[in-house]
Amino acid sequence: MQNNKGPGPRQAMNGTSGRSLTKPQARIERIYQALRRQICLLDFPPGAVLREQDLAEQFGVSRTPIRHVLNRLGVDGLVESRQGVGTTVTTIEFKDLLDIYYVRAALAEAIGDSDPVPPEPGVFEALDALTLKCDQLGAGIDLRTFGEINIGLHSRILTIIRSRPLREVSDRLFYQTARIWFQILPRFSWERAVMELRHEIEEVRQAMARNDLKAVGLVHRNRLSTVMILLQQVLDEEGG
Amino acid sequence: MQNNKGPGPRQAMNGTSGRSLTKPQARIERIYQALRRQICLLDFPPGAVLREQDLAEQFGVSRTPIRHVLNRLGVDGLVESRQGVGTTVTTIEFKDLLDIYYVRAALAEAIGDSDPVPPEPGVFEALDALTLKCDQLGAGIDLRTFGEINIGLHSRILTIIRSRPLREVSDRLFYQTARIWFQILPRFSWERAVMELRHEIEEVRQAMARNDLKAVGLVHRNRLSTVMILLQQVLDEEGG
DNA sequence: TCAAGGTTAAATGTATACAATATAAGAACC
DNA sequence: GGTTCTTATATTGTATACATTTAACCTTGA
Numbered sequence: 001m002q003n004n005k006g007p008g009p010r011q012a013m014n015g016t017s018g019r020s021l022t023k024p025q026a027r028i029e030r031i032y033q034a035l036r037r038q039i040c041l042l043d044f045p046p047g048a049v050l051r052e053q054d055l056a057e058q059f060g061v062s063r064t065p066i067r068h069v070l071n072r073l074g075v076d077g078l079v080e081s082r083q084g085v086g087t088t089v090t091t092i093e094f095k096d097l098l099d100i101y102y103v104r105a106a107l108a109e110a111i112g113d114s115d116p117v118p119p120e121p122g123v124f125e126a127l128d129a130l131t132l133k134c135d136q137l138g139a140g141i142d143l144r145t146f147g148e149i150n151i152g153l154h155s156r157i158l159t160i161i162r163s164r165p166l167r168e169v170s171d172r173l174f175y176q177t178a179r180i181w182f183q184i185l186p187r188f189s190w191e192r193a194v195m196e197l198r199h200e201i202e203e204v205r206q207a208m209a210r211n212d213l214k215a216v217g218l219v220h221r222n223r224l225s226t227v228m229i230l231l232q233q234v235l236d237e238e239g240g
Numbered sequence: 241m242q243n244n245k246g247p248g249p250r251q252a253m254n255g256t257s258g259r260s261l262t263k264p265q266a267r268i269e270r271i272y273q274a275l276r277r278q279i280c281l282l283d284f285p286p287g288a289v290l291r292e293q294d295l296a297e298q299f300g301v302s303r304t305p306i307r308h309v310l311n312r313l314g315v316d317g318l319v320e321s322r323q324g325v326g327t328t329v330t331t332i333e334f335k336d337l338l339d340i341y342y343v344r345a346a347l348a349e350a351i352g353d354s355d356p357v358p359p360e361p362g363v364f365e366a367l368d369a370l371t372l373k374c375d376q377l378g379a380g381i382d383l384r385t386f387g388e389i390n391i392g393l394h395s396r397i398l399t400i401i402r403s404r405p406l407r408e409v410s411d412r413l414f415y416q417t418a419r420i421w422f423q424i425l426p427r428f429s430w431e432r433a434v435m436e437l438r439h440e441i442e443e444v445r446q447a448m449a450r451n452d453l454k455a456v457g458l459v460h461r462n463r464l465s466t467v468m469i470l471l472q473q474v475l476d477e478e479g480g
Numbered sequence: 481t482c483a484a485g486g487t488t489a490a491a492t493g494t495a496t497a498c499a500a501t502a503t504a505a506g507a508a509c510c
Numbered sequence: 511g512g513t514t515c516t517t518a519t520a521t522t523g524t525a526t527a528c529a530t531t532t533a534a535c536c537t538t539g540a
Binding site: 326 | 520521523
């Protein structure tokens, strides 16, 4: 146990933020992303209760780091803690979803105005894999796989955003709305949803191939628009 | 100590988020906002070390809630904690500031497209007070008062944003850049900075008076643009 | 039978002791 | 005298006991 020649400075890059994190902070970040993903894939559906003690045992830590994660998820609006009751996964109203989509649409346009980034190695293979995964989706509704593909596409789009603030805000807002499909697909054609997702993946791939960030942003924005139109219809029906 | 007829449901609205918070959560929110303000007014300048124990005694709580606050400030990028060293206030690079300003500008335009909100009572008086505070600024540089006016204007603009997500993101990004004046005013005319701030306050007031959200967003965006141009110049000088 | 009140159990929130870690000072050695 | 290793100290990170709060259940009375 002598000096630490090995790992160099005790920092590591991790996640979408790109900020440098110490080892324990990186662990919290991993748990945060894992839980966020589970929430957005409905492993923990809205209304589900997350017991801190259970999560602590599941991740092999004490309640303390778990509480940090839950607090952050609370700031994101994905969970809500109440003393004496528990921490429950939130339900998001259609109106709030639409508001978030407005912001996401504005940011999607901003993607095109930011500095271009050379495509990350393997990004095209990843997108092709997502297309394949789309094609393997049958006629039967498989929301979980749909959600995984959606998250995958989102992650690929993030890689071409050089601006860290734009990346962080986009990521945050995406996960705030990622569960939307579980709410609106009863009112939406499954085939059409899959078709539009597949279409976006292919168009994003082509735009990336010619380093056309503006096109990536617009393609993304267009699909957001179709969801916004649907959301607006739902709200009009409910309101009227 | 019997039943709780008094305060009704144990929730309270607080802060910019508009989310419902329990009593202890509201306390953490208050500490968070207080510390954030102090950081952005340079009561804690970049590089300053925030000792958890000191803050705990200062706010009359234990380290636990203080740690929640510091973690959140860390996610905001305002502080950085390292085990064995301490929690230090960050320095923000000009490049990062410019990236944030790009996003803020995009969101400022989005303000105009959101639902109109009737002016909050007292908002015009508050804006007039800010104008007066501007006029009382002399020729001598008083960055702290300038920062307070700037925060005040920001808070007033937030009140006309009905969309909670847009409000939260705007607030977050504002405080990430709020310290910018302490960095760029050496390169900027003090008189011009005050003049432009005063100008925005008056134009925002007029736009609010005629319920013209689009104008508020554009006025705000225009001032952001002047700062972006300056930032770009600084970056060009440094880079070239 | 129903309602009101008290009791109990369980969850989050807090405080604190302990562990891990990094920095700086000091001692030993060449 | 300079360098390197050790050691001390201060700080954040973790685990855990305790406090506070809520909700459900059970009891008791009319």
